[in-house]
Amino acid sequence: MNYASFTNLPASTKLPAHAVDGGRAIEGGVGRSRLTALLVLAAGTEFLLVAGSAYFAAVLYHRVVLLGSPDSARYIPESFLISTLALLVSIGLRQYSRILTQPRHVFLWSGASSVLLVFSFFVSTIFVLKISGDYSRATVIVQAGCVLLTVLCTRAIWFSVLQPAIASGLIDARRVILIGDPAHCLQFSARAKGTGIRTIRSFDFPRARADSSVPANLDAVQAPPDVRQLLADCRPLRADDVVILLSESDVGSALALAGALSDLPIDVHVVPVGSIDLMAVSRITQFGNMVTMRIFQSPLTPFNRAIKRGVDIVVASAGLVVTSLLFVIVPLAIKLESRGPAFFRQTRHGYNNEPIRVLKFRSMTVMEDGDNFKPVTRHDPRVTRLGRLLRQTNVDELPQLFNVLAGSMSIVGPRPHATSQNELFNELISSFSRRHNVKPGITGWAQVNGYRGDVDTLEKMQRRVEHDLYYIDNWSLIFDLKIIVMTFFSKKAYWNAF
Structure with missing residues (x-):
């Protein structure tokens, strides 16, 4: 290495006190030692809790399900073997240190995947050592479930403790x-x-x-x-x-x-x-x-797309079965209240900005599309009385389950906008079209956080886009399931529904 080219190095300079500590x-050394101690404590706590949960899960299963009194001592070595494997896997994959850089759902997902790996090692180990004869498969399954729950809860708590402490200094x-x-x-x-x-x-x-x-x-x-x-x-x-x-x-x-x-x-x-x-x-x-x-990569790998598509088909099929009665009652009620079809299709932009035809229950007296589209506002006279109820409960979106089955939409993703809205905001927000790097969804991260309905200001649309891009950049199956649950139970999911 050529170091001879460096000459006249200036004296070291400190930055202003407000920028550099x-x-x-x-003090920083103490703070760093404190972090190391906390990470070691987190690993140790998880080690003991995993061993305890594996042990009590096995004993409880025998007492409650098999109604027997097993030799409790025999499960102690196996429980510590499970916790030791969990510790080695977590350390080997550097999962504890990544709490500093990973979002919560990624950190928890890594814990769940480590449990799967641990029990794969565990089953292989007891098979090789020829001690699997008296170890029931049901016991292993119950232990895996309890250990998974323990790991997720432990890591969620440590994440909630460490991240705010790091951010606050x-x-x-x-x-x-x-x-x-x-x-x-x-x-x-x-x-x-x-x-x-x-x-x-x-x-x-x-x-x-x-x-x-x-x-x-x-x-x-x-x-x-x-x-x-x-x-x-x-x-x-x-x-x-x-x-x-x-x-x-x-x-x-x-x-x-x-x-x-x-x-x-x-x-x-x-x-x-x-x-x-x-x-x-x-x-x-x-x-x-x-x-x-x-710089950027496709949000979903082919494998992830296949997983997401499989979940979409299962959830959409189940949703159609559960809500089948509504597909009889709602169209009849719409026809009785006002003239016009019960369903209508509207052109919106889907994956890769390609136009798709989105199916909805008709909730208005008009069926505007394309350049004639005008966003719905609060107390909009075009919305029927029944339509207002359908929109407030999100029932008007149910027909989009057919879009999901057809493959033009997903259960979870950025909500599709009318084409005229897209063209307008695409000129004002530079990253707007990146929303279309995944399929649009019936529900989405922006919607369950209250960013739905009328977007009469640029700031509102920017906030919606920020949430959509966060979803795209941080997609996971657990994240999708979280959004689905929030769609039903979060109050924010029903804000601005008019």
Whole structure:
């Protein structure tokens, strides 16, 4: 590595006190130790609770279901084997440390998947050791269910405790040294602080100059005195990371500087200045025989699409069976109240911005479509008396179950808008069309959070789009199930229904 090109390194500079916790080196160490202790406590608590739940589940099953009195002691080794496997899997997959960066549902889903992996190992282990003869399959199933519930509850509680503490600054997740322009360091530090990352010191970026006298054997070149001083200044700070904030003029020197910093026992990061938002949504990925930075990816993999489609078919079929009586009563009531068809189709934008025909119970005296569409407002005279009830209870959306079965819609997804609305807001909101990267849904994350109904201001539509994009970027099967439950039981799901 060529370190000889670095000359005249400026003296270290601290950022203003309001941007960098420069005086918190010792306090930050305490905060970091506190976080480590809490993560160890979380792992230990989960270990004991998993062992206890596995043990009591087995004993309870025998006493309540089999009405027997088993030898309780025989389940103690098996229970600790299960909890030990759970601990090893969680540590091996670094699940506890990822509580700092993952959203709640992803953290819980990782816990659920680890339980599945643990019991796969457990069943294999007792089979190999030939101790599975007296171990009933029902006992294993009951234990798996209890352990799953224990893991989910334990992790939900720890998440609720740790995340607010990190965000408020009570706990330091990581301590970082910044290298770059002071103004850029100031911005980066302020942004990172909300996630528990504390900036303890900053240094100006060393300017490189071309040096034709560099020997061919670059690895034999030692760092010049100024770079060695930089390393000496960094060592006593005991940081977790050093971040190089890279401007365009510093690209040529970044690799050499990073190589010099590799002498420190910390992680070295490079962040191009002005592209923090871009980096936040990007991932380094393998593309053939090359490595690329993937900025965006398809929201759902083919496997996830197949899973979501399967759930859609099951839920839509069950929904049609359960509500079949309404498909007889509601059309008759609509025909008796006002002239016109009981059902109507409206053109809306679906997946990949393709137009789809959405089916609804007619709730108005008109059937506007296309450019003639006019959004419904509160106390709109076009809405019939029965229609107002249908809209307030979401019953007017039930025919869209047929859209789901046909494949043009999903049970959960961004709500489809009329084509005229889409064209209007697409010009005003840059990321608006990204809503159509998944199939539209009968219900969605925006709707269950109260962002439905009339969008008479740009701000209302922006909030709706923000929730829709959050759903797209954080999709999971559990998230879908949560939205379905909230559709029925959340008061916000019925706000602005008119």
